[in-house]
Amino acid sequence: MEVTIQKAVLAAITDDPAKVSGVPVFVAQDDDSRQKKALYLSRILQAAVHDLGDGVLIVVKH
Amino acid sequence: MSQHGGAVGLGLLVGLLARVAMLRSDYRQYPTYPHGYSTHLFMGIFAALAGAVTIPALFEKEWTAVTFFLLVAEQFRSIRGMERDSLKALEDNELVPRGSEYIESIARVFETRYYIVIVVAAATALGFEMQSVWTGLVFGAVVFMWTVLLTRVEVIGESAIVEAAPVTVRGSDVWVGDIHIFSMGLRQSREFISERAIGAILTPKNDEGRDTLANPGQRQAMLHDAASMLGVRVDLDTPEFAPQAKRDLRTGRVAVYLVPMERDQAALIEMLRRTPVLESARGRARFLKAGHPAKRGSRTGRKEVGGNDSEGGSGGNHR
Incomplete structure (x- = not known):
């Protein structure tokens, strides 16, 4: 039986690590770089990216 | 029993025709594969035979036929489980899953279709035994239409x-x-x-x-x-x-x-x-x-x- 993680925040991409805790954080200062990291992470992890505003993107497995 | 051959034969034929008529394969219906078709056709033959044989047996006062009939009906309950298992097994690899409610609903439809076949075959055999081939055909057609009306599915629209x-x-x-x-x-x-x-x-x-x-x-x-x-x-x-x-x-x-x-x-x-x-x-x-x-x-x-x-x-x- 295959075991998968569901409904979990897998990672966060932010401009300031102080804004996030408890999940793996990837820091990127500018928007383009955040978008690129988020895109790669979402495709690698087969998860969706949501924008929490204030420069924080989260990668969520639904 | 040889004098009942006509009733059994006609019941079997009409029951099978009813199964074929219900074997639609549109965009959401399963099966859409040759093996799925053949499984359901053969099961349809058994169901039609069970329904068609029961009536002549009862005319001959063979009451054990009732017990066998109930046993057969019990067997067809497993159809629902078969369909459910089969669709559930495919579910993990669907890009847009059906969902367990939909699967349950489809499985129930498949089970019901066999009961319809049994009842249609029995009604046809009854008509034949009572009067003639034509009465049998009318009985079968009426019962089939009645069950189709009874099982009509409402749509979202x-x-x-x-x-x-x-x-x-x-x-x-x-x-x-x-x-x-x-x-x-x-x-x-x-x-x-x-x-x-x-x-x-x-x-x-x-x-x-x-x-x-x-x-x-x-x-x-x-x-x-x-x-x-x-x-x-x-x-x-x-x-x-x-x-x-x-x-x-x-x-x-x-x-x-x-x-x-x-x-x-x-x-x-x-x-x-x-x-x-x-x-x-x-x-x-x-x-x-x-x-x-x-x-x-x-x-x-x-x-x-x-x-x-x-x-x-x-x-x-x-x-």
């Missing part, structure tokens, strides 16, 4: 108004009409969605329709049907393009979001209208005693559900 609604991306939020679907963080995906996504809004016609649309299994069934017809631009690593159906809690309306291969708005609406109402999802407020005052309330002063007004009101001006 009867309990909800389905209208096209534009998919818009505002900031990072994706909306269908005035209903929020989700927040999308990737710029690239937002552009893809605003270029290719289509949407629809379902406004319930009454309280029962609202309850039906509220059921997550029903919504998943709608998405599966729509996606199987129009195709979906989704892969395992792009879950943001998976179709979704979100409910507007103020009014009970449901917004459907889909990124199809064929960008055909009219086909989406038609598919949503034609989705069967699942038995487990059917709104049943009117069937309960406690639901009666609610229904009376809706007639005497409560506004109809739906519309854009937070308190209800008919209409669907959500563009």
Whole structure:
């Protein structure tokens, strides 16, 4: 039986690590770089990216 | 028993014809494979034979036939389990799953079809035994039509108004009409969605329709049907393009979001209208005693559900 993680925040991409805790954080200062990291992470992890505003993107497995 | 050969033969034939008539294979029906067809045809022969043999046996006062008949009926209960297992096994690899409610509903339909075959075959044999071939055929046809009417499936279009609604991306939020679907963080995906996504809004016609649309299994069934017809631009690593159906809690309306291969708005609406109402999802407020005052309330002063007004009101001006 295959075991998968569901409904979990897998990672966060932010401009300031102080804004996030408890999940793996990837820091990127500018928007383009955040978008690129988020895109790669979402495709690698087969998860969706949501924008929490204030420069924080989260990668969520639904 | 040789004098009953005609009754058994005719019952078997008409029962089998009934099974063939019910072996439709449209966009959502399973089976669509030759082996699926043959399985159901052979099972249909057994069911028709069981129904056809019972009547002559009873005419011969062979009461043990009743016991055997019950045993056979018990066997056909396993059809539901067979269909359920088979569809559940495929479920993990579906881009847009059917959902367990839909699977249960399909499995139940398949089980019922065998009971119909048994009853049609028995009715035909009864007609033959009583009078002639023609009486048998009439009996079989009448019973078949009666059971078809009895098992008629309601569709979503009867309990909800389905209208096209534009998919818009505002900031990072994706909306269908005035209903929020989700927040999308990737710029690239937002552009893809605003270029290719289509949407629809379902406004319930009454309280029962609202309850039906509220059921997550029903919504998943709608998405599966729509996606199987129009195709979906989704892969395992792009879950943001998976179709979704979100409910507007103020009014009970449901917004459907889909990124199809064929960008055909009219086909989406038609598919949503034609989705069967699942038995487990059917709104049943009117069937309960406690639901009666609610229904009376809706007639005497409560506004109809739906519309854009937070308190209800008919209409669907959500563009």
